[in-house]
Amino acid sequence: MTTTPAPAKRITDIGPPHYEKFLHPLIKKNYGQWKYHESVASGVLRHVAESGDEIYSVRAGSPRLLSTATIRLFADLAEKYCGGYLRFTSRNNVEFLLDDRAKIEPLKKELLALGFPVGGTNNAISNIVHTQGWVHCHSSATDASGIVKSVMDALHDRFTHEDLPAKLRIALACCLNMCGAVHCSDIAILGVHRMPPQISKETLPKVCEIPTLIASCPTGAIRSATYDGKPSVEVTEEQCMFCANCYTVCPAMPLNDPENDGISIWVGGKVSNARSAPKFSKLAIPFIPNNPPRWPEVVDAVVNIVNVYAKHARKYQRMGEWIERIGWPRFFELTGIPFTRYHIDDFRYAGTTYARSTHIRF
Amino acid sequence: MAVTVEQLAEEMYEMIKEAMGKKSFKATDLAKAMIAKYGEAEVSKDDCKHAIRVLIDTGRCVYSYFGGSYITLPHKEGAAPD
Amino acid sequence: MADEGVKTTLLDELEKGPWPSFVKEIKKASETSPVCDDLLGQLELSYEEKKGHWKHGGIVGVMGYGGGVIGRYSDVPEKFPNVAHFHTLRVNHPAGWFYTSDALRTLCNIWERHGSGLTNMHGSTGDIIFLGTKTDELEPTFADLTKAGFDLGGSGSVMRTPSCCVGQARCEWACYDTMKLCYELTQTYQDELHRPAFPYKYKFKCAGCPNDCVASIARSDCSIIGTWKDDIQQDDAAVAEYAALGLDIQKDVCDNCPTKCMAWDGKKLTIDNHECVRCMHCINVMPKALRPGKERGATILIGAKAPIIQGALLSSVLIPFVPADELLETLKELTGRIWEFWSEYGKNRERVGELIQRVGMANFLDAIGLEPTPEMVAAPRDNPYIFFQKEDGKPKDGDGQ
Numbered sequence: 001m002t003t004t005p006a007p008a009k010r011i012t013d014i015g016p017p018h019y020e021k022f023l024h025p026l027i028k029k030n031y032g033q034w035k036y037h038e039s040v041a042s043g044v045l046r047h048v049a050e051s052g053d054e055i056y057s058v059r060a061g062s063p064r065l066l067s068t069a070t071i072r073l074f075a076d077l078a079e080k081y082c083g084g085y086l087r088f089t090s091r092n093n094v095e096f097l098l099d100d101r102a103k104i105e106p107l108k109k110e111l112l113a114l115g116f117p118v119g120g121t122n123n124a125i126s127n128i129v130h131t132q133g134w135v136h137c138h139s140s141a142t143d144a145s146g147i148v149k150s151v152m153d154a155l156h157d158r159f160t161h162e163d164l165p166a167k168l169r170i171a172l173a174c175c176l177n178m179c180g181a182v183h184c185s186d187i188a189i190l191g192v193h194r195m196p197p198q199i200s201k202e203t204l205p206k207v208c209e210i211p212t213l214i215a216s217c218p219t220g221a222i223r224s225a226t227y228d229g230k231p232s233v234e235v236t237e238e239q240c241m242f243c244a245n246c247y248t249v250c251p252a253m254p255l256n257d258p259e260n261d262g263i264s265i266w267v268g269g270k271v272s273n274a275r276s277a278p279k280f281s282k283l284a285i286p287f288i289p290n291n292p293p294r295w296p297e298v299v300d301a302v303v304n305i306v307n308v309y310a311k312h313a314r315k316y317q318r319m320g321e322w323i324e325r326i327g328w329p330r331f332f333e334l335t336g337i338p339f340t341r342y343h344i345d346d347f348r349y350a351g352t353t354y355a356r357s358t359h360i361r362f
Numbered sequence: 363m364a365v366t367v368e369q370l371a372e373e374m375y376e377m378i379k380e381a382m383g384k385k386s387f388k389a390t391d392l393a394k395a396m397i398a399k400y401g402e403a404e405v406s407k408d409d410c411k412h413a414i415r416v417l418i419d420t421g422r423c424v425y426s427y428f429g430g431s432y433i434t435l436p437h438k439e440g441a442a443p444d
Numbered sequence: 445m446a447d448e449g450v451k452t453t454l455l456d457e458l459e460k461g462p463w464p465s466f467v468k469e470i471k472k473a474s475e476t477s478p479v480c481d482d483l484l485g486q487l488e489l490s491y492e493e494k495k496g497h498w499k500h501g502g503i504v505g506v507m508g509y510g511g512g513v514i515g516r517y518s519d520v521p522e523k524f525p526n527v528a529h530f531h532t533l534r535v536n537h538p539a540g541w542f543y544t545s546d547a548l549r550t551l552c553n554i555w556e557r558h559g560s561g562l563t564n565m566h567g568s569t570g571d572i573i574f575l576g577t578k579t580d581e582l583e584p585t586f587a588d589l590t591k592a593g594f595d596l597g598g599s600g601s602v603m604r605t606p607s608c609c610v611g612q613a614r615c616e617w618a619c620y621d622t623m624k625l626c627y628e629l630t631q632t633y634q635d636e637l638h639r640p641a642f643p644y645k646y647k648f649k650c651a652g653c654p655n656d657c658v659a660s661i662a663r664s665d666c667s668i669i670g671t672w673k674d675d676i677q678q679d680d681a682a683v684a685e686y687a688a689l690g691l692d693i694q695k696d697v698c699d700n701c702p703t704k705c706m707a708w709d710g711k712k713l714t715i716d717n718h719e720c721v722r723c724m725h726c727i728n729v730m731p732k733a734l735r736p737g738k739e740r741g742a743t744i745l746i747g748a749k750a751p752i753i754q755g756a757l758l759s760s761v762l763i764p765f766v767p768a769d770e771l772l773e774t775l776k777e778l779t780g781r782i783w784e785f786w787s788e789y790g791k792n793r794e795r796v797g798e799l800i801q802r803v804g805m806a807n808f809l810d811a812i813g814l815e816p817t818p819e820m821v822a823a824p825r826d827n828p829y830i831f832f833q834k835e836d837g838k839p840k841d842g843d844g845q
Binding site for chain 3: 013
């Protein structure tokens, strides 16, 4: 390892601390004995135990990328209002766990004053699950935090109000690796490359193993070749679908391209089993160019889809359930999004998404 | 057991050294090669696991990651600045 | 912050607006950590050029582990020397992401001492992410973390850090103790978490009910989703109360039931539990009136993944029901067999779901010793190309020995 010498006595393989140490006494007492919950206000949940005990969760949005200064601020708030007990949600919100109802409003007030919106519960749009983007990723086709910030600025009221027909979950991944596994979201914002890898022929033989590189391509577009008497590769460009898998195993195959990288938008996925089965998100918009710092075209596209959904979906219908009811042609018509050749799948199992009936709405 | 963990570690080390720059091995590649050489009666998967642990814990080998995790000799990282 | 001349004209635009700003966070951190100035500088450059400036490192880590550290190097180190190295540590989070203020401050102290002071709470797999430090600081950070009772999470071809929903800590729908199972799986497989021995990554996610708040069916190779076997617990008085408060039980509840197993006559809700697929809709709508049954456990599903390499997959059913108190033992036994088969036959970078696609589910079931059941499929095959097995055929005359 490229590290400094290890200290004499190292502790390893201890795993995470046991969660019980971090549980609010009231949660410890009523663990597994919760009876029901209800929404007190947007961003505030009340859970009631069989014992009659109550715990209130106050949920606030965070940018996910947090300085220790802000974490310390959360710690201070937790101490001030709820004995120091808090948690984070699977969508990067922070939740304060209160046993005193009277403290909800003062906490909310303080959170808002500090710039942390309270909401994200039930039929609100929750925080956008996202990846690292230009802040920390080597393979990103776009930034993550900047788009999330811009989209959430525009959807702020949808976070603080529970007024959508159902839950609406947005996720962003800055490339097809999908560290954010966005492929089952109501709306997925996905960074895409559009140009084949540019082979760094000089460095390739020094940093990459050619057999591994060839094997990495899902479509078999990479073949061995010789460059300047040294082993190298060539790419059959028509077979490249810009997944960047080759780049993951070989840094001499970069796909980054400022003018050709950008954003695609996918809709109608879900992971919950409620009503209909979990489903993948489907392509809505194949490409929007990167336009930092605020990606206005992406923001408009997402807001448009949200607004059309909010206006037309029936109560309890998730995005995908609504689209299944009205049909995809109407989705494109209502949103004004053009349908193109790129919307028709041509990879494995492509045929499963073709219309194989005469059920057509006119 | 006819083959000791130390012996396995030594053989794996040679295998990794030999192929350095041409091919990287994953933990399973090393184990499969040892079992193929000595037979399952002589070498178990656990022995191989221990042998790899010996190589890693002594710092003779390190894990590397490029799309998948491999076991290689310590070397200066290609991406690291000079 | 920008005192030493870091101009962030584009990034400054992202300090505006009502949503909390990550740029403000980086600037806050830069008050105490000089590396954040260079991070801002490099990020501003990315915003100008519409392009990332990180290189992937593959070898840095802590002694003995093959995971938990993601190597990162700037590709413009001459401009931004303080982020020439900018490695990430994944720190295994406590189950359910619960903390005390003291625990958070301990983590902050460690990270301010050794790194940029920037974090993600949390990363995609669930870990606490410490964002950005130098190679020399990795081992000291690790030493401080373990002293404080924290350990690194997974990266590379390992079992990745398992994660779970809030479960029985604060949810009446949790059909098993997700936090306990998550913690125990993590502890059981510490070696597999830290020392890469698999063809590729393997993820566990524990969801307490079919609402699946941790997206286990989309994001984990092994999805453990709580469910129940007996009847939905029903409180008729509470149903009537919902109706009195204006809930349209017929339209909002019964009409949305996927199997139409519910009937409402204006006074009494009748559920044909035998037909119920445990989708959670009615329970979600009326949490005071309806609750999961008492015979609780989980469905175990296999194979979810994001697109790389062969396309995205959702998990599919492997064991329809395991009682809650048998989950850990069943999973340990099953996981051992799955890992053995996958390690033997999986190709480099092939997730278990892709292996199943390649060899066929039936062969996979044979390999791990499970009997096929109709719950595993949405429908039986519709293509007649059946690989009949020799032992199922009748030997021809003279063929018997």
